[in-house]
Amino acid sequence: MSVSIVHRHNPDGEDRQMDLHGVGVGRGIAVGPILRMPDPLPEPTDDRHTGDAAAEYAIVQKSLSAVAAELAAKGASAGGEAQAVLEAASMMAQDPMLTDDVKERIEAGKSGERAVFEAFAAFQEILVGMGGYMAERATDLGDVSQRIIAHLRGVLAPGVPTSDTPFILIAADLAPADTALLDLDKVLGLITRDGGPTSHTAILARSKSIPAIVGVPGALEIADGTVVIMDAAAGLVTIDPAEAAIADANSRIAARAAASTIPVVDGALSDGTKIPLLANVGSPKDGLEAVELGAEGVGLFRTEFLFLDSKTAPTVADQQARYTELLSFFPGKKVVVRALDAGADKPLAFLNSAHEENPALGLRGLRALRASEQILLDQLTALKGAQDATEADLWVMAPMVADAEETRYFVKLGKALGLKTVGVMAEIPSLALMADQVLAAADFVSIGTNDLTQYTMAADRMLGSVASYQDPWHPAVLRLVKMLGDAGAVAGKGVGICGEAAADPQLAVVLVGLGATTLSMTPAALADVRAELATVNPEQARARADAALGASTAAGARAAAAAVGP
Numbered sequence: 335m336s337v338s339i340v341h342r343h344n345p346d347g348e349d350r351q352m353d354l355h356g357v358g359v360g361r362g363i364a365v366g367p368i369l370r371m372p373d374p375l376p377e378p379t380d381d382r383h384t385g386d387a388a389a390e391y392a393i394v395q396k397s398l399s400a401v402a403a404e405l406a407a408k409g410a411s412a413g414g415e416a417q418a419v420l421e422a423a424s425m426m427a428q429d430p431m432l433t434d435d436v437k438e439r440i441e442a443g444k445s446g447e448r449a450v451f452e453a454f455a456a457f458q459e460i461l462v463g464m465g466g467y468m469a470e471r472a473t474d475l476g477d478v479s480q481r482i483i484a485h486l487r488g489v490l491a492p493g494v495p496t497s498d499t500p501f502i503l504i505a506a507d508l509a510p511a512d513t514a515l516l517d518l519d520k521v522l523g524l525i526t527r528d529g530g531p532t533s534h535t536a537i538l539a540r541s542k543s544i545p546a547i548v549g550v551p552g553a554l555e556i557a558d559g560t561v562v563i564m565d566a567a568a569g570l571v572t573i574d575p576a577e578a579a580i581a582d583a584n585s586r587i588a589a590r591a592a593a594s595t596i597p598v599v600d601g602a603l604s605d606g607t608k609i610p611l612l613a614n615v616g617s618p619k620d621g622l623e624a625v626e627l628g629a630e631g632v633g634l635f636r637t638e639f640l641f642l643d644s645k646t647a648p649t650v651a652d653q654q655a656r657y658t659e660l661l662s663f664f665p666g667k668k669v670v671v672r673a674l675d676a677g678a679d680k681p682l683a684f685l686n687s688a689h690e691e692n693p694a695l696g697l698r699g700l701r702a703l704r705a706s707e708q709i710l711l712d713q714l715t716a717l718k719g720a721q722d723a724t725e726a727d728l729w730v731m732a733p734m735v736a737d738a739e740e741t742r743y744f745v746k747l748g749k750a751l752g753l754k755t756v757g758v759m760a761e762i763p764s765l766a767l768m769a770d771q772v773l774a775a776a777d778f779v780s781i782g783t784n785d786l787t788q789y790t791m792a793a794d795r796m797l798g799s800v801a802s803y804q805d806p807w808h809p810a811v812l813r814l815v816k817m818l819g820d821a822g823a824v825a826g827k828g829v830g831i832c833g834e835a836a837a838d839p840q841l842a843v844v845l846v847g848l849g850a851t852t853l854s855m856t857p858a859a860l861a862d863v864r865a866e867l868a869t870v871n872p873e874q875a876r877a878r879a880d881a882a883l884g885a886s887t888a889a890g891a892r893a894a895a896a897a898v899g900p
Contacts, residue, residue, distance in 0.1 A: 352573060354550050356525070357805075358566035359536045361839050361862040362545025363590070364502055364523035365575075365583045367559050371505035371512075372492045375480055378447035387441045394436060394446040397485040401478065402427035408515060419474075419514045419538075426478045432457055447486050454479035477509035494521070502562060504553050513538040523564045525571055527553045540837055543858040547571060549802075567839070598628035601853070601864050605871040609846055611864055612668065612854035614832060616640075618656060621663035624857040628864070631668035631727075633780065633854020634832040635660060637713070638674045647685070647709050653716035654723075661726035668727045670780060670830070670854070672759065673713055673744075675733035676702050685709060694794065699734020699761075700744060710747070718752045729755040731780055736762050738771035745776055759832075761785035766814035769821035776827070779818055781850070783833025787811050805888035806835035812848060812883055812891065819849015830854060839866035844895050847872075847879025874900060 383390040402424045409420030426432070432453055439449035454475055461472040484491035494503060494512050500522050505512075507528040513535055516524075521544065529535050529548035539546035545566045556562065556573060563572040563583045572579060601611035612633030613624035617640065624632065640656055641648050661669055676685045676698065685702055703710040714730065721728040732744040735758040748756035757778035760766055763786070765779075773779060783806045788794065790811050793803035806812075815831075822829035830852040835841050837859035843866060845853065853863060870878070878898045882891035 352552075354552050354556075354571040354573070356547040356550030356553075356569050356571070357536075358569035359539050359546035359548065360543070360837070360859060361567040361590075361866070362523065362543070363566065363583055363587050364545045364564050365561070365580055365587070366500055366502050366522045367561050368504050368525070368556055369495045369497060369501040369558055370554065370556075371503065371508070372495065374492050375483055375487075375489075378445065378451050378483060380448055381445040382443045383440065383445045387443075390446050391437050391440045394440065394450060394482075394486065395433075397446075397450075397482050398427050398433065398436075400485055401481045404481075405478075405511065408511075420511055423474050423478050423511050426475055427482065447483050450479060450482050450486070454482075473507070473509055474511065477511055496520075502564060504556060506554060508535045513542075516542065516544065518542065518544065523547075523566075525550055525553050525562075525564060527551065537834065537856070540834075541856045541858050598861075599864070600630055601867055603846070603867055603871050603875065604869060607872055609850075609867055610668070610852045611860050612670070612830070612832075612852055613857045613860070614854050615660070615857075618659040618663070620857075621660050625663055627857040628860050629857055631664055631670075632660070633668075633670050633830055633836075633852060634782075635669060635671045636675065637672060638676055641674070647712065650712050650716045650719070653713060654719040657717055657720035658723050661720050661724040661728060664727075665725040666727065668729060670729040670731060670832070671717060673700070673703060673710065673730065673732050675699050694788075699759075700732045700740055701734065703732070704743070711751070714748055714751045714753060721753065727755070728753070729757060729778065731757045731759050731778070733759050733782075734761055734785070735759060735772075736764050737768050738775055741765075741772045741775045760814075760818055761789065763790050763814055766817045769818045770824070773818075773821045773825040773827050773829075778828040778830065779822060780830040780832045780854075781815060781818060783811070783815075783831060783835035786814060786833070787835075790814060806833065806838075807841060807844075807882065807888040807891045809883055809885050809887075809891050812844065812879070815845060815850070816848045816879070816883065822851065823849055828852060837863065839863050840892070840895065842866060843870055843875050844879045844882050844891075847875035847877070848883075870900075874898070 405420045405424035405427065409417040409424065435453040435456065436449045439452055440446060444452065458472040458475050461475065481491040494516060497520060500520050502523045502525060503521050504525045507526050508524065523545035524535065524539050526535055526548045527550055536546060536548050545564055547564055547566055547569055550571060553571070560573060561575065563575045563579060601609045603609060610630045612631045613629035614634040615621055615624055615632055616636045621632065657671065674685065685706055697705060717728065717730055730748055730753050735741055735744065741758050744758060745756045755777045757776040757780065758765070758772065759782050760779050761782040765772055787804055787806045787808065791803040791808060793800040818829050828851045829849055831845050831850045832854040835845065836853040837855035839862045842853055842863045846867065855863060878895040881894040881898050885891040885894045
């Protein structure tokens with residue numbers, strides 16, 4: 335991505351400002367003055383404490399407890415997805431491994447501030463080296479460290495600036511705690527220098543329906559108070575816009591607000607072709623929000639999110655109760671449940687706690703479940719019980735499936751236990767290359783575009799230095815999707831999308847053109863995707879898909895699809 339200079343002629347003969355480009359999240363538009371996130375606290379000097387070590391550590395302990403309590407209280411007040419994020423941050427502030435490290439450094443003579451800084455920084459480095467989900471936690475850890483040091487200094491921790499009037503927030507990137515607690519009455523939109531379409535900031539922004547543009551070079555050079563228009567659909571930040579442009583943007587904002595009051599209808603193309611729009615959820619309570627936002631069912635229920643803190647495997651009874659609770663929100667509707675997707679970015683202590691040099695390519699997903707088959711049998715048994723106890727249309731799929739042999743294994747096991755509809759996830763390129771064999775064995779395939787992109791492009795989806803590669807618009811990824819879509823059409827079986835790509839309205843159209851029969855996304859994205867699909871018929875969707883397939887880069891694919899007229 336690059337900064338493009340756009341000169342605009344003023345009556346006084348001076349040139350106007352430049353436009354900046356990045357990756358838009360959703361279709362939202364915002365107009366307003368910008369405020370930048372304050373700089374982080376300066377690194378503590380390498381001082382030694384002046385008192386005894388026990389007294390110094392006692393002071394640090396008070397700050398650790400205070401920060402933990404503050405984060406937990408904010409989480410309880412925020413509720414929902416924000417609560418989970420902040421409770422995890424609260425636990426970090428009192429993690430025994432970290433607090434022991436802080437204590438040892440203080441006993442070695444370090445000051446409290448320096449001991450906290452060094453201990454947290456050392457653990458951050460370990461997490462970054464692990465990659466994936468754990469690397470993402472490094473950002474959270476850095477935020478907690480800043481809060482503790484600020485408490486020790488008796489100053490406010492850096493965070494989202496306050497303002498009496500609404501503003502657009504600009505930052506290098508945002509800690510999850512900051513994104514989760516944004517005041518939506520004041521923050522009109524987000525612009526970040528770093529991050530990609532599947533970064534934590536992008537995902538949380540989408541879930542909160544905040545217009546966002548990420549990965550914007552030059553964003554931090556905009557002065558506070560400068561008025562900008564941010565158009566997420568175009569990935570465009572217009573700096574110091576003309577009055578006519580502001581009026582046009584405000585008109586489009588009003589039109590979007592009016593459209594949100596229109597009764598929700600099922601997802602469909604302009605000719606009436608049905609494209610069911612489903613929701614990605616991580617807990618039963620997410621199901622209620624999904625229903626309220628118009629989800630026609632669930633396309634991805636991430637069961638491992640229920641048990642991330644469990645030290646022992648959950649019982650059949652416990653699992654069945656939770657699955658039944660979710661299914662009860664969707665009588666007569668499809669609910670696709672993913673078997674435990676443990677490993678790499680989501681380690682489960684009872685399933686795969688062993689250290690691996692490269693866990694993203696290790697014993698994860700179905701591989702881990704086959705190695706601990708009783709856990710898989712218990713989960714499928716619990717799902718069978720929930721299937722029989724509700725009126726939902728339960729579909730069950732295995733994660734991280736590599737080929738037709740693994741597909742046959744999982745489908746046979748699920749059917750033997752009484753599950754009606756059993757399929758697999760396409761996240762590994764090899765599955766797409768074997769699509770005809772896979773769809774001969776499975777009832778359906780669901781494409782997880784986040785991991786499919788990661789493995790196709792050999793780019794860790796949470797690693798900022800390779801974020802530019804982590805773009806599901808890349809023609810290599812789209813060609814794999816087409817292989818699966820074509821095989822599904824031949825077999826007469828569904829091929830769904832359940833990655834973040836489905837929440838991109840323009841990409842959603844292309845995915846349908848490639849053969850996707852359903853789209854599943856964060857519930858907040860449903861309205862934008864529904865509106866975009868209604869603007870095209872099947873031929874137009876295929877034309878955009880063909881144009882994107884012919885490009886050589888992700889940016890080229892976006893541009894080629896956008897250039898295809900009605």
